[in-house]
Amino acid sequence: MTVIARSDLAAAIMLITLWFGVVVPAQSAEPASSVVTETPVTKPDAVALEVWPTVGQARLKILFWNVYDSVLSTPTGTWQDKGPYQLALTYLRDIPAQQLVDETEKAWRDQGRSHPDENLWLKSLLLLWPDVTEGDTLVLAIDAEGNNVFWLNNRVIGSIDHPDFGAFFGGIWLDADSPRPALRAKLVGQK
Template identity: 45%
Template sequence: MKGLMRVTRILALAMAAVALMFALQANAQMMNVVGEAKLKVMFWDVYYSRLYSPSGRYVDGQRPIKLEIEYLMDIDAEDLISRTKEEWKHLGVNHPNQVLWLQTLEMMWPDITENDRLAIVIDDAGHSLFLLNNTPIGRVEDPDFGQHFVDIWLSPNTSRPQLRLALLGAE
């Protein structure tokens, strides 16, 4: 009887998680573009990025938001993780859960092929859902993660200030 109750509880939690992921995905589809930008490094077009919010305006800390990146070249997951670490170092991010976050991303992110779209949706509670080509691929529950992640593009101290301005619709 105990085993059956445990299985029932696990199934209920799994169903709730799936329902939440679909709700977040639906919420992401009701958003408006704030701004968009193209990252070009030397001769290479790397990606297009788009920032979304319900109102079509970005207010720091306001949720939900969605940041979508459409890659214009193949990129290994390992390179994405490495770049995330570099950008956090540039921003001075030093969070006690940072190693756990990077391990979670290593397990979640696939290698990217040209035209893939990787997106993060941060909900009202600060939970982060990652989508690959509009299909959920994983979540990070820690409410601190999402802001630190999107700060790579949206912080005033970003390594790409022109890209930031375009994403914020200021350019």
Template identity: 40%
Template sequence: MADPVSELKKVGEAKLKVLFWDVYNSTLYSQTGEYQAEAFPQALKINYLRDIDAEDLIEKTKEEWKKLGIEQDTFSQWITMLTEIFPNIKKGDTLLLNVTENQQSEFFFNGKTIGTITDQTFGKSFLRIWLDENCSYPKVRNQLIGLNK
């Protein structure tokens, strides 16, 4: 499979630091290099700077969706799918979500496909964790969507 971001342009990039720890570097891509919430394809690439268990990724995803007001009835089936997809992360690993033009969500781990979610509402909801105006890390969001260029 070709690199999913090779046809896309970088919108922005950001580093997440929590307290004293560097957690990850992230980069958002779109077709035009500009952020438009409803315009796909979009890709979010995360390069981890520390080890994180898959179980912790799942829990943080649930926590963020609840904070954004996404109903548990909506995301419970997604969590089941993510449990099958998400690997344990080691420092230096890369996880990439590519939301295609038809809003299929493809996950890549260190450049290899690890799973696809065909629910067209999933990709946008997953990206909201980083890109929603009410996300947990607004400075990271602003850098990702290109507001701090």
């Protein structure tokens, strides 16, 4: 019975920490791919962190574990199914980068999505994201053209230089086929 309980606990923790692939820079011996940009996009005003009205907010909770609080903000305070927007995730527990990347891939599978460059994106995210710790806030900022920048605790950590990435990644939370429809409804203001 104890072994079953521990395995259930481990599975639940893994599920919690892995579900929403979010930002976490991991250390790697591999050189950074040209897809990962270490500096802000050349239009920093377009993807800078802004103080925008909140569209919606939600907490991801799996079983009895709180994973993160999420907040979606736009210039108008309403969701228009595209950028510009900022999606902020404030983590309520420590999560290794590899788990976040694995969960990103799982979310895309759950949505039935694939992209020719997704493996490169996943490798780039692993290089870009650090392990997150409780209290860290990761923000995905998307401008009107779909350019993206990741911020961790109010510091730019990089971007994925591909025109499809922002919508593909942000769609985990914001598209109608989100693997977490109740969380999505709260984020986009449908409550």
